[in-house]
Amino acid sequence: MKILLIGSGGREHALAWAISASPLCDTLFIAPGNPGTAQCGENVAIDVADHAAVVAFCRLQGIDLVVVGPEGPLVAGIADDLRQAGFKVFGPSKAAAQLEGSKGFTKELCAEFNIPTAGFGRFTGADTAKAYVARQGAPIVIKADGLAAGKGVIMAETLDQANEAIEMMFAGGLGSAGAEVVVEEWMVGEEASFFALCDGTHALALASAQDHKRVGDGDTGPNTGGMGAYSPAPVMTSAMEERVMAEIIRPTLAGMAKRGTPFQGVLFAGLMITAQGPKLIEYNTRFGDPECEVLMPRLKSDILPALLASCDGLLDTVDLRWRDEAALTVVLAAKGYPGKPETGSVIRGIEKAEELDDVLVFHAGTKLSNGDLVANGGRVLNVVALGENVGQAQARAYQAVDRIDWSEGFCRRDIGWQAVKREQG
Numbered sequence: 001m002k003i004l005l006i007g008s009g010g011r012e013h014a015l016a017w018a019i020s021a022s023p024l025c026d027t028l029f030i031a032p033g034n035p036g037t038a039q040c041g042e043n044v045a046i047d048v049a050d051h052a053a054v055v056a057f058c059r060l061q062g063i064d065l066v067v068v069g070p071e072g073p074l075v076a077g078i079a080d081d082l083r084q085a086g087f088k089v090f091g092p093s094k095a096a097a098q099l100e101g102s103k104g105f106t107k108e109l110c111a112e113f114n115i116p117t118a119g120f121g122r123f124t125g126a127d128t129a130k131a132y133v134a135r136q137g138a139p140i141v142i143k144a145d146g147l148a149a150g151k152g153v154i155m156a157e158t159l160d161q162a163n164e165a166i167e168m169m170f171a172g173g174l175g176s177a178g179a180e181v182v183v184e185e186w187m188v189g190e191e192a193s194f195f196a197l198c199d200g201t202h203a204l205a206l207a208s209a210q211d212h213k214r215v216g217d218g219d220t221g222p223n224t225g226g227m228g229a230y231s232p233a234p235v236m237t238s239a240m241e242e243r244v245m246a247e248i249i250r251p252t253l254a255g256m257a258k259r260g261t262p263f264q265g266v267l268f269a270g271l272m273i274t275a276q277g278p279k280l281i282e283y284n285t286r287f288g289d290p291e292c293e294v295l296m297p298r299l300k301s302d303i304l305p306a307l308l309a310s311c312d313g314l315l316d317t318v319d320l321r322w323r324d325e326a327a328l329t330v331v332l333a334a335k336g337y338p339g340k341p342e343t344g345s346v347i348r349g350i351e352k353a354e355e356l357d358d359v360l361v362f363h364a365g366t367k368l369s370n371g372d373l374v375a376n377g378g379r380v381l382n383v384v385a386l387g388e389n390v391g392q393a394q395a396r397a398y399q400a401v402d403r404i405d406w407s408e409g410f411c412r413r414d415i416g417w418q419a420v421k422r423e424q425g
Helices: 010-020 051-061 071-075 078-084 103-112 126-136 159-170 238-258 292-298 303-312 390-401 417-423
Strands: 002-007 027-032 065-068 120-123 140-144 153-156 181-185 190-199 203-211 214-216 220-223 228-231 264-274 277-284 326-334 359-363 366-369 372-375 379-387
Touching: 002 010, 002 051, 010 027, 010 292, 010 303, 010 359, 010 379, 027 051, 051 078, 065 078, 065 303, 071 078, 103 120, 103 181, 103 238, 103 277, 120 126, 126 140, 126 159, 126 181, 140 159, 153 159, 159 181, 190 238, 190 303, 203 238, 203 292, 228 292, 228 390, 238 264, 238 277, 264 303, 292 326, 292 379, 326 390, 359 390, 379 390, 390 417
Parallel strands: 002 027, 002 065
Antiparallel strands: 120 181, 140 153, 140 181, 190 203, 190 264, 203 228, 214 220, 228 326, 264 277, 326 379, 359 379, 366 372
């Protein structure tokens, strides 16, 4: 098969690594890719926002399957344009991608189909949003409705913080993403990420993970796109996974089909495991980043048949096997992140890190410059390790991190702390 993978981050390097290992994969193109994906296939310099150019490339190369990594192209309708041109695509339609593209859309779906989630209000103006906050009290959660690159959620511990977040969003601080705002109840519990492949009718549970959104140790500082993750999440027992499938994933799939917008692709449910059970925080309509970087190394089965079954409505015929080992990834970020990152600094020592057993390094924000690997973004590298438990994976990952020579980068030193604390009793 000839496959085109769209995207350029750590998620796409992990997917490229998994897809290229499949005996079904003859040729893998990545658009635009990064220096890491170039080790798995051929990077191609296509502007993925130019859907006509992507379609033309697929025709020229005779592409058999397109796998869309990031949310932006999905929300922009790239899957629709490719399908209309006759290509098989892993990823939801523009209408179905609203599950990620609009938080308000997802909240209304939850209300209509009795899917457990936080109480909420939707607002198109600051005054009504502030009045709602005043009635509800703090702490409370303020969310931009649209895509905001992981920065559209403010956990407001006081009324002043909530009002400042509302003013910032409606003043254009997050661009068009903040034209509408969702205000949510502050839920108490433990967060987890859960993934399921969907073919419009059937859903196949994948694995769970837990990521670390705050930039600093001890879960302090501003939210980021994710500073690390591990899989599986201990809070997601087999019984809890079945509850999530029964109470959240399957009703979502049925609701989307009933609305005439069937969901095909991967559903990434951000969950809060509360005293009452699992509740949906939000949906993403693609593999998580950095969660994908810990899911792919744990997957023993060939990923391609599962992706094809999602496209063909045949997920009820697929079974996936997972490694018992835990996987943990530490994100190395450029100084300044999540604000303005310092780019252009040289990174060395990745090969020394990968000499360690069960260690992989996935590239996220890197590029080649005059023969050197340099930082080219906020989140730059994902250092991944496997271990018999999270504690062992954590120790191995930080051993690998310390072999990488990049003084202009930083990382959290406590990824996996909740699971390690559990393991230590």
